[in-house]
Amino acid sequence: MDQVLYSTPDNPAPENRTEGYFETHDGHRLRYAVFRSGAQVARGTVVILHGRNEYIEKYFETIRDLTAKGLWVATFDLRGQGGSQRLMKRRNHGHIRRFVDYEHDLDTFLEKVVLPDTRLPFYLLAHSTGGLIALSAAPYLTTRIDRMVLSAPFIGLTGQTASPRVIRAVAGTLTALGLGFLPLTSKLKEPDFSHNPLTSDEQRFDRNVAMMTAHPELTLGPPTARWLTEAFRTIDRVTSPNHLFSITIPTIVIAPTRDGVVPYTAQERLSRYFRAGQLVPINGARHEIFQERDIYRAAALAAFHAFIPGSDAEENQDVAALGT
Helix, strand or coil: CCCCCCCECCECCCCCEEEEEEECCCCCEEEEEEECCCCCCCCCEEEEECCCCCCHHHHHHHHHHHHHCCCEEEEECCCCCCCCCCCCCCCCCECCCCCHHHHHHHHHHHHHHHHHHCCCCEEEEEECHHHHHHHHHHHHCCCCCCEEEEECCCCCCCCCCCCHHHHHHHHHHHHHCCCCCCECCCCCCCCCHHHCCCCCCHHHHHHHHHHHHHCHHHCCCCEEHHHHHHHHHHHHHHCCHHHHHCCCCCEEEEEECCCCCCCHHHHHHHHHHCCCEEEEEECCCCCCHHHCCHHHHHHHHHHHHHHCCCHHHHHHHHHHHHCC
16 A cells, blocks of 8 residues: 655654545545544544645644644645646646636545544634635535634735736636746755745754655646636635625634735735624734744644634533433
């Protein structure tokens, strides 16, 4: 049997888990894992949705934090990245045909893995692109997901050589010409801590680089024009007041104020029309808050645990304990 998850010396895989693959509605094979807490009574299950170019191994530390609090964790690699089936012959191209495919995959994961194999209630922790997927799917998740935590949701773009307007125009033109499979750049950036917009924690940065070096098959290169076009269209839709008004799942948006990928101002603006959402700024933190220095990461985790499971889950846990 092929190995499903990978460990490195400074990033071992958590124990007490189930791992494997599930099939999407259109026949793609996606890698997943479920991590169980050692607590006698589970406080619920956190479904983690990754950002672009992320994979399960990157969340091992956070998964341990969550299971230590009595929560189970279920997560999967998005289609076309990590250990999931790639969508193009050139494996390193980050591609998507339709953004809604991500939402269908989440729906399939909930039906095939989370519902039968984990513990109620269900919560969603979504980072960056995962946050955009969660925002898009949220109106249809009301009966499944009790609460959502969005970490630096991808609702804008900053820190690029070209302006977002130029990137939109070029990506849209290539897609319209049938060249959506092309990336806007062929350059692969070498990991460089001194100029990275993701984290100010050098140890965690080096840990992630070590995983990428040991298992380059998990990594991804630049997004294609089609991926960008689909993402921008989705951003426009989910940030509209009408869409935000339709979301009723209680939500917090954990927003790093020094985010070098998604503008903090865009996350702040999102909260103005998001009646079910509340902004939680993390002053000084960069984009990948759960890969950040302890001072920032602890603040994000404190916000998470203050919000999840929440009072309803605590009452359910007490009832469950009485019945044991």
